[in-house]
Structures are given as C-alpha cells and as structure tokens.
Amino acid sequence: MSSTFDQIANIIAETCDIPRDTIKPESHAIDDLGIDSLDFLDIAFAIDKAFGIKMPLEKWTQEVNDGKATTEQYFVLQNLADRIDELVAAKNAAPGA
Amino acid sequence: MNLDYFQLIDRIVDLNLDEKKITVEAQVPASHTIFEGHFPGFPIMPGVLLTEAMAQSSGWLILGVLKFERMPFLAIVKEAKMRGFVSPGQLLTIEAKLEHEGSGFAVTKVKGRVGKELKCSAELTFGLAPFPDPALRVHMDAKANEIGFPLQAMTHD
Secondary structure (H helix, E strand, O other): OHHHHHHHHHHHHHOOOHHHOOOOOOOEEEOOOOOHHHHHHHHHHHHHHHHOOOOHHHHHHHHOOOOOHHHHHEEHHHHHHHHHHHHHHHHHHOOOO | OOOHOOEEEEEEEEEOOOEEEEEEEOOOOOOOHHHHHHHOOOOOOHHHHHHHHHHHHHHHHHHHHHHOOOOEEEEEEEEEEEEOOOOOEEEEEEEEEEEEEEEEEEEEEEEEEEEEEEEEEEEEEEEEEOOOOOOHHHHHHHHHHOOOHHHHHOOOO
C-alpha cells in the first residue's frame, strides 16, 4: 500500500497536471508547486474521497490568518500527509467507526 | 425561466435533505431574443445556460442542506455534457445530488432531462461563503418563496 504522501502526490499530479517526479515530501503546495485556492478545492475533494475524511480547510486557513499556525504546517506535503493520517486515525477511533 | 434576469429555475418539485437530492423544473420560454441568434432557423438552449440551470438547481440543494447559512458560488464545472438539443417551449427537469460536502466547498452531480430523455449532465463544485451582502440574503429568501422552496424541510432533522 502506498504511503499517504504518495497518494497525495498522485492526486496533485493528476489534478493540477504537475509532473509527479517534481512533487516531493518537502514541497510546499502553494510556494513550490504554485497550487492556487481553486485547484486546492479540487485536491481537497479528491483527498476527502480517497481517505474518507473532511479536511478542515477553513479551520486551517483561519489559524494561519490568525497567526496561530504557519502555512508550512499544513501545506508542506509531508506535513499535510501527517495531518491526514491524524484525521484518519481520529475517524477510526470515533465511536461507531 | 426568466432569462433576462438569469433566473432559470421555476419550481422546486422535491427536496430530500436526508438523501441530499433535489428535483426542479425549468420551463424554457417559447420565444426569446437569445433564440434569434442561437441559432437562426434552429433555436436551441445554449449549453452555458443549461450548465447555469444545473448550477442553480445545485445551489438550491446546497442552500437547503446548509439551512441558508452560506451562499454557494459556482467554482468548477467538470464533465459538462450537452447530450441533446433543448428547444424553446420544452420543460426541463433537473435532478441534483450532493456528492460531497467539504470544508468550505460542496460538490454536486446533476442531470437535466426533457421527459425521460437525458439532455445534460455535469459535476459541479461550489465555494461556500457567508452571504456577502444582506440584500442577497433577502433576495434569496424571496426567490425561495417564489419557487416553492419547502422551508419546512429544513426544520426536520
């Protein structure tokens, strides 16, 4: 089974037409890959579907805007993969999961 | 359908918030200047207007699901297929289903039919934002009333 990072990278490559080999764990989705907010909607939909989660994009954006988090925490791809793993783990730990 | 005001949906036939589905009707006018140009001698509904009709149908569904707390704005049109001509005077029946409600966005799948014949379909993504102006909220409430939006459906959870 491929890693969370690999799954995200494949989604980004397909959704944004970015060569897969240029997408690295240390890539910043916005600063390095040039993904804009509209493309990120598409990516979020694909990630939500693939992992059965709802990425809290609005909460993350608010945290960044409020200076409580940096964009790196959510948009460097390895960090994004870690956040997704946390969301999947939380979902699986929830009652009825 | 009031093309001059870009109001494409006439009636909400069914809104099922449990299944997150809506069915609406849109009566294509028998005549309009649009049909004089699109096309002379062969009047048909432009594909962009069919797409807009699918978007407005989805919009009403999303408004219902969100209890009018946020306004959906069309952001992405995917897989828009114009499968057959829609002529002046025909009645379009459009069904939209909420495919996914994400954080700040929603995705629908929509189909438009005339009778049993599938005429158009698409997958649409909307950004969800607080109403940017109170006048828009007032307008949407009035329009909801006009097209028979079942407000009681939103109080049933």
